[in-house]
Amino acid sequence: MLTRRVRHVLSAHASPRGVGTRGRCGPSWGGDVDRVGTLLQLCADRHYISPGRSDAQLWRRGLSCSLGPLGAELRRNLLEQWWHSVTRSRAQVFGINTLSSSSSSSSSNDDDDRDTGGQLRTVESERLKRILEQQELSKEQIVHEVQTLLQRSPSVRTDLLQGALEEFVPSLELVNRKLPFGLAETGRCFQPSEGSDCPAEVTQTSLVWFCSPRTSSQWLDHWARQRLKWWRKFSLSPSDFSSSDVPEEELVEAASRGVRIVYNFPWGQEALEALWSRGDTELLKTHKGDRSKLQCRNERMSVPHVVSVTGNMDRGLMAFLSNSLQLLKKEDGKQRLLQRKVLKLHPVLAPVKVALDIGRGATVELRRVCEGLMQEFLETKISVWPGYLETVPTSMEQLHAKYDEMGVLFTVVISDNTLESGLLQVRSRDTTIKETMHISEIRSFLSRYISAADKI
């Protein structure tokens, strides 16, 4: 399990606060150190991250790690929300889908040594090994052959910008050479592992916006406002998300202005998304300086300027998990102080909307009712947790504690009463209130609840 890693994070963030030892999660009441440890343990226990392959350091660096079923669904929801918000906010945003690797010969940076600095290439290890094993070759020959193989190996992308710059020309025809328009894409990008043996991947979101030189600064502000609003929409405490201008000394090459959207993690601020006003340098370079291919009808046939909006959704996922974890004190029946952990993910993001369980009664009949209800939910694309399949007896209290940690919005309990009167019990994660509802109403109640939360 995570224990070793959790300890690692705890020691990395040692603070004088919080040294309780209650429960398996180690220190628990208050304090940022405890919070990180508790969150990581919960994410592993509740199948957000895969316990065997997760690593707190990866999270802190904002890198991908293997996700369990709940994490995978949260990631899907997050990317879908990003996609809708970006591609459907304006008529002029189009989705694209480019390759993760490109053949070296088509690379636009052939003649530019600076750009090949951190470049990663996928090499066929057998071919490389065969070269190294050729005893008859001289040192110079081996060096030459390895260099040739390396040059011919495809390079993998480190960001999505280059793909969008290349798609600019075909897309221009689509919009009849009229500005502004944008190209959106999400996908995995690769980073040099910086000395460690660990592969470094990032799930990126990218909007590349092409506009007239005159308006690029306004568009940068427009998208920065939109993006901040988006992050805050799904958060429990919106003030933990903020945006700020990038100081001049930190600007990326070619950029005249930059804005970062950051999240206040327990261990400090980290950038979730970066927006840059990049001018036309990179676009011109990608298309070998051929201005005639790049000119647009409006704005006096000028070459458009590029505003890039690049997000790290692995870090975004962690931000929402961190933001939504509530640690509450609670007394149990014997007046012992317990900690209640609730993952209050936004209804739209929560990977499981409803858990279906059975109470007292004839198990076979109750399960049949659950199966019918399950199908109904799946048809409406409401994700369900099939608690009724569980055969190991658990108390309702334990069940609620588990579902709260999973972030399940509602728990529906089917019992003998349901068979008689059609009434079932619905318990809310956020209010902990239990209500009685007729079985015929539950589906539309949930749909309405989720879409109402989406519209706020």
Added chain:
Amino acid sequence: MLTRRVRHVLSAHASPRGVGTRGRCGPSWGGDVDRVGTLLQLCADRHYISPGRSDAQLWRRGLSCSLGPLGAELRRNLLEQWWHSVTRSRAQVFGINTLSSSSSSSSSNDDDDRDTGGQLRTVESERLKRILEQQELSKEQIVHEVQTLLQRSPSVRTDLLQGALEEFVPSLELVNRKLPFGLAETGRCFQPSEGSDCPAEVTQTSLVWFCSPRTSSQWLDHWARQRLKWWRKFSLSPSDFSSSDVPEEELVEAASRGVRIVYNFPWGQEALEALWSRGDTELLKTHKGDRSKLQCRNERMSVPHVVSVTGNMDRGLMAFLSNSLQLLKKEDGKQRLLQRKVLKLHPVLAPVKVALDIGRGATVELRRVCEGLMQEFLETKISVWPGYLETVPTSMEQLHAKYDEMGVLFTVVISDNTLESGLLQVRSRDTTIKETMHISEIRSFLSRYISAADKI
């Protein structure tokens, strides 16, 4: 443009039929050769594939290529349908999300030379170059250093199976050690480029199903039926999709049975999806033979058998494009014979559901109506083509021809009449019939139309 590549395919499939030269697409009436050429040209013209970077050979080999806006949306729809059909068909299928690369030290195949045969590794080219440039090193030292770097470089995945086998143990806890259950994932995989400099990527879909040894053959049949049904559901001529048992001599290692789902492309049959009954060999190997970790509660504590269902969605996308292209003869006003090309993609898959255009009338007011309608559609997640933004005048006939090639389901025309009476004109891609409808009805008409098609 595609012309050179189209010709390449044409020559590769030369047949005595069809040598007309009407239009820019080259040969047109009938014949498979023409069909491939026409399809590729249409895909490039209508922004399904990116003209600059697409390659007919990639399509034939079933590899990814860069997709334009319409192709990217089609791919999204296809993957979403796959996801819903697999994860929501049964309560026991869970989504996962694993990394595309793994550090060599964690690889389960360290001691198995066979598996490293085609292995791809991402190498930092700068580090490799630095080794090669060290003049003072002997040949043996260089060979040793390159080998060490290669071993420490992450290997990229060639399929999604290994990730699911690794996730088996954490998932087992989720289902309380009860069989059967499945792990689903979609993502990019990499393949050796086989001598060419071209990077080889495939968009894979993967369901790995864990079940008792006794039932694995039945499950293989179950999933093969389900999958074939799925492919046929979205096709215009379902009989082009078929399934067949894999002959014994073609079985993959460890598999006792296999089924392939193939599509009848104009150039011959190609496999879209492969299902294998794989036994427990690979699962045991992945977890170093530790049976106690793998045993399940039911079925006398046996180690589960694995049924893998692996699809190539790049080829799937091409199959649906190929399947949905209808070439129809048509007379124009001057009794010239024209070819009408319609991409009759299934309503659920079609990347653009409705195009919004303006007819005769006051442009400013009509545009405002279009913008309102556009927002309404976007809120209901109906994808719209903003034809009203077009400022170059086009005849309605040209417009319909273009939208038919794009596969747009309906074309809505707003005119003066709409401002007066609220009535607009709706033209169907499939029937070419034009109907009059009130503006307040169009959104629910489209929603109903699409969801009705989904349920058939």
